[in-house]
Amino acid sequence: MPEIGEVAKLVHQLQKHLVGKTIASVRAIEDTIVYKDTTSELFKEAITGKKVVDAGQQGKYFWIVMSSPPHVIAHLGMTGWMTFSNQSAGWYKPKEEDNEWPPKHWKFLLSTAEDPKCEVAFTDPRRLGRIRLVDCQAGQIRNHSPLKENGPDPVIDREKLSKDWFIEKIKKKRVPVKSWLLDQANISGVGNWVGDEILYNAKIHPEQYTNSLSDTQLNQLLESILSVCSVCVGTLAEQERFPEEWLMKHRWSKGKKDKKLPNGRKIEFVKVGGRTSAFVPTVQKKTGPTTEEATGSTKRAIGTNDENGPPNSPFAKKDSKLTNKRTAAPKKKVPAPVNKGVGKGETGAEDDDDIDDIENNDKESSMTEEEPAKPVPKKRKTPTIDKGPKGNPEKKSKRVVMPNNTSNDKGSTRRRSTRIGRKGAS
Template sequence: MPELGEVAHAAKLLSTNLKGKTITKFITDAKDTLVFPSLSSQDRSQIESAYVSKRIADVGRHGKYFWIILSGGRQSDMTKKTGEYDVMLMHFGMTGWLKIQNVHSHFFPMERSRNGKKPDNYDEKAAAEPWPPKYHKFLLSTDDGIEIAFTDPRRLSRVRFLEIVNTKSDMETVEQVESELMKVEPLVRMGPDFSKVESRWSQDQFLEVLAKRRVPIKSLLLDQAVCAGVGNWMADEILFQSRIHPEQYTNKMGLKKMQLLYNMLCEVCEVAVETEGDTEKFPKSWLMLHRWSKRQKRGERPMTADGYIVDFVTVGGRTSCFVPELQKMENATGEEDDDASERKPQAKANSRTKKLKTEKEDKVVKPARTRRRTRKGDR
């Protein structure tokens, strides 16, 4: 799934190629009610006609969401209302992406590579693909000939068409429009984007959130209401740089570790955005560069550049990459808890009656009685 850095790259591509330009063509796949959850066939024609001739005022992002702001309101009723802005809000899901005709992008889907690195001939194959590309969900053209396609083979992405109405007489700048946009679903449920100084919590606010929760730290970092934009590999990187075990519970962390975690959260998010998710520009000390390794093909464990063995553990249903020798469980005092990994929940006493709990009901399953076989001599 595209995370914070990849979304920043997509927003940069849109800003560079669209900002200040006018839409001359806009076509959507109205049949796909998954990608377009609120778009009907009737809405499709209205949206497509309303967006044509609109000027693209700006492009923004927050976490894994990004958007295009169009100047002016919808004019399907032929009446222009001041203080109305059309916004196309997008989320890539697992396999969504933006393609711009004849414009190169360093992005490539990780699932197409076994070692997490771009194949040598990937760019050549991408350039040779026909236009419009397969699995496109909407096509957009501008007055200077730029053509953009939003693609998604698995249909897990989301595209919403919103209208932000001026509730204040002074809402004239893009920043004010974005402020109103953050009050709308689903953005209103998103936590801070730690790549932005103006968006992130202070260290004290972050520590207060940690103190109130009692969950594995990996699960907390993946919570979009806490860390918008942080996905699986970014959470692993933040924990590796903080030297924290992914299964470490938030209420069992020492103060110094929590402070270091906050600093690494901000740093990893900033670097991911600055590099726009380009792995070739990541620091050589990052764990992400070693989570996929050719050693795995030989049945060996991957290793970091310093020779530490990389291991994997499942936390909250997600595969977590970590270095056992550097990331150890701790108790609340900040000391290493050597026995934590060896502890197991105490097994309940066995009984002849087993209770099988399901989501719908609790059933009591009694053991079947065994019939005593009667021998001829016992008769």
């Protein structure tokens, strides 16, 4: 996701290629998800023929100031970007495949009137970005939604992030410090990798609760927020210009083993707030309580260190039932189960003997606890119909012959068959 540094690079490109020029024409594709509180037609009418006066940023949001209201406010989402016809669209470095025009997944195309002419496209493959129009004076853009709901920008609002303000703000909540950093209502612009860089620089574990941080740690955390974000914006998120010891340059491809920094320190990964966080255990040690659902160990995360799995595990109840059945077996001692979940075709047992024990216990409990077994009813012998003599098959007798009946009395036979028929009908 584009974070504070990537958005700074985009604003820099807007100021270079679009500010000071007139929008000659606009093409827009209707998308009810990307266009927020407006439509593609209203967007075209609002900016066609107007001059672009300025471009600015607050965290992950950026805006385009027009010569008259309304103005444009946009968010890039996960994969959104602004592509320029006379410059590469790459976030960090040019790409050979960026020569296609118009680019794929574009939402609007702006064409400038002045020379050299330039076309600007807003692209968003995953449709998680947002395009808005705000009807206000240029100096009041940040006082309107959604910018006013977000926290201060650590670069352009540096003077607002005082120590007193920061300590009071962070101690109001008891959440993992990584989750607090990702909340844009606290500070704007900090995303996943920037948050990891800040915590590594401050030597704080990403899972530690905010209210357990000491004053020394909080002061260091604030300094790290300001310094890391300043580097990101100052370098326009160009990775080659980042310090060599930064996690950003060594954290990717987390599937590979033995990820290390140049100094030999190992990089590990843990999920905090639903996001994969990179940290260095030898530097970022826990000095207070952390989240209960994870401890920094992959084994703990899948429940192998806990008999019934993590407290929030969807299999916790099923695993406890299995454990109860196993402990109820009088003659067999079963080791603690590996929490692989219990689903179709899975029992959570470690060997075939355990599976047999579980199946036997299930059968016995169903016989004794639920209801007694019902006797199997005997099959009733069905009466046969005498079809008459073989020589004349057309004449068939309706007389019913009962099994083991030796009487030739038609009356008695009929009476008996009638009684049987009534009994069978009841």
